[in-house]
Amino acid sequence: MNQPTEVSSLAAWSDSTKIPYEFYTDPEIYQLEMERIFRGPFWHPVALVAEIPTPNDFKTLTVGETPVLVTHSEDGQCRAFINACAHRGVQLTVAPRGSAKRFTCPYHRWVFATDGSLLGAPGDETFPAAFCKSESGLKELKTVNFYGVIFATFDPDNTPPIEVYFGRVGDALKSCVGDGTRPLKLLGYQKVVFNCNWKVYMDNDGYHAGLLHTAFRLLNFQGGKGELFADGPAGNWGMAYAVERYKDNGFLSDPELVEVKGDETTAAGALIRPVTQVVRHFNSINFRFGRPLGVDKTEVHYGYYGYEDDSPEMLKHRVRQSSNLLGPSGFVSIEDGSVFDRCQKGVTGGVGTMNFVKGIGTAVPDRKTSAQNDETVSTVWWSEYKQLMGY
Ligand code: FES
Ligand SMILES: [Fe+2]
CATH class of the missing domain: 2.102.10.10 (Rieske [2Fe-2S] iron-sulphur domain)
Incomplete structure (x- = not known):
């Protein structure tokens, strides 16, 4: 039976595709992260x-x-x-x-x-x-x-100018927030606490293969055909993909909920380290501001947005779609919280590594671009993390 590689001591950690469990469970590492990551050179x-x-x-x-x-x-x-x-x-x-x-x-x-x-x-x-x-x-x-x-x-002397910091990921952010030309309008918030380390949340919520989500299959959602790209010194990454309009298969009694109104047939996302995610998918635009609550809990504030120039009907549609589709209890995201919780439980108290493998074997050398459901670009962050944390 294949076993994950065991890392006997953190000093031996050298592979950014194999993350020792301690990084998700050790309270001393968590405290060091507060200093070196959260008060470190990050925007x-x-x-x-x-x-x-x-x-x-x-x-x-x-x-x-x-x-x-x-x-x-x-x-x-x-x-x-x-x-x-x-x-x-x-x-x-x-x-x-x-x-x-x-x-x-x-x-x-x-x-x-x-x-x-x-x-x-x-x-x-x-x-x-x-x-x-x-x-x-x-x-x-x-x-x-x-x-x-x-x-x-918190560290202006060591944080690069924002354009350099984001590089190409800035384009993904821009695409999420109205291309700089359509001002956003706040629609509301939801707040949730996931029972997992903040890095479990970031490793998994930004994007993962659709196999977890029954709704993807039932609704015939397209998945995995887009692109992920990491850039800049912080391990941020962006994604861009085309959206397929829902073809009514009788599964939903009110298919309008998942309708793509207007011409928003592309989607984008940005994973902003250490703990924020931005998603524009269908007619839903959301920011997920994360907040670590100790080594094994992460609070996430979802902020939902439309555009200032939206019609009242469109705003109503966005509100309804936002929380019901991609909100923490939306039917595309409902399984996520459960998997985050089980990830944390699975790595607590044991010895082993979280293994990033999908796409690694065929990745470009710097691993900064990949197919949508590969695990490759996340390893760019883990390389940066290793250096910043001094391992
Ligand atoms: S005025 Fe004294 S603590 Fe604020
Ligand atoms: Fe998910």
């Missing part, structure tokens, strides 16, 4: 402008384990801050989203503007003479707006 998507479209809009999220506040300030710029008061570190707001001209800390009532500056602090006449109001604003992260998506980095 994290923190908001779409469509989520905070008007001045004073804001949203909060957690990047790795760091709370982040994203604001649309009065000067029109979107900014990201550590969501911690500059006085004693209290989380400034716990609202997921809202509109506010000022943020008042509940503890000692320091007040901050949407550009992060400190407007006032009660009792400041008693502060040390060296206290400087203009240097006591919120800690700001470097951000960039890339096709209407706000990206932030």
Whole structure:
């Protein structure tokens, strides 16, 4: 019987197609990832402008384990801050989203503007003479707006310019978010917790062969004929494929649900490390913002979008299709959560490796392009991960 190659110690790990189970289960490795990956040289998507479209809009999220506040300030710029008061570190707001001209800390009532500056602090006449109001604003992260998506980095000195960082994957992102010409409109959110390590989620949710999904077969969905391509230094990858319109086979009592309205007959996706996925498939456009909750849990916030210039009927169709098709309990995605859970259970407590094999034998040397249902391009990430983590 063929057994996965056993790796007796992590120091011996040299093959980015065979990932020792420890990388999905070890709490010390998880802590190192928080430092080297999540606070390392990565551009994290923190908001779409469509989520905070008007001045004073804001949203909060957690990047790795760091709370982040994203604001649309009065000067029109979107900014990201550590969501911690500059006085004693209290989380400034716990609202997921809202509109506010000022943020008042509940503890000692320091007040901050949407550009992060400190407007006032009660009792400041008693502060040390060296206290400087203009240097006591919120800690700001470097951000960039890339096709209407706000990206932030904790390590601006070592994170390349965004075009270099994404390379060709930028085209996939652009294709997902309206080609930079059709502004997006937020339709709503869903949130789910998967019982798996964040890398199990990323290894498996971005794209996998359709064999898992009964709905693919029942609905005659096309699969596996597109292309995957990795690019840039972070192991990001994109995908592009043609969509076949559903031919009514009587399986659904209301086939309109899976109808492709308009001319959206191509699809695209972008897998953005460390833990975000973007999918445009049929008339559904979604961003999946991941958040590790320890070594064996991952929370994912799904944001669903349409276009600003959509008709009311089209918006309604997108809402209905988005969650019912590709949402966490949609009938194309319902099996995913179960498989993520079983992956995590399968690798916990044992010794072995996760093996990336499909397409590896026939891959181009740098493994940066592959057929749609190959496992090849994911190994580009694991090579980068190995270096960043120091293995
Ligand atoms: S901790 Fe925010 S005002 Fe004191
Ligand atoms: Fe799936």
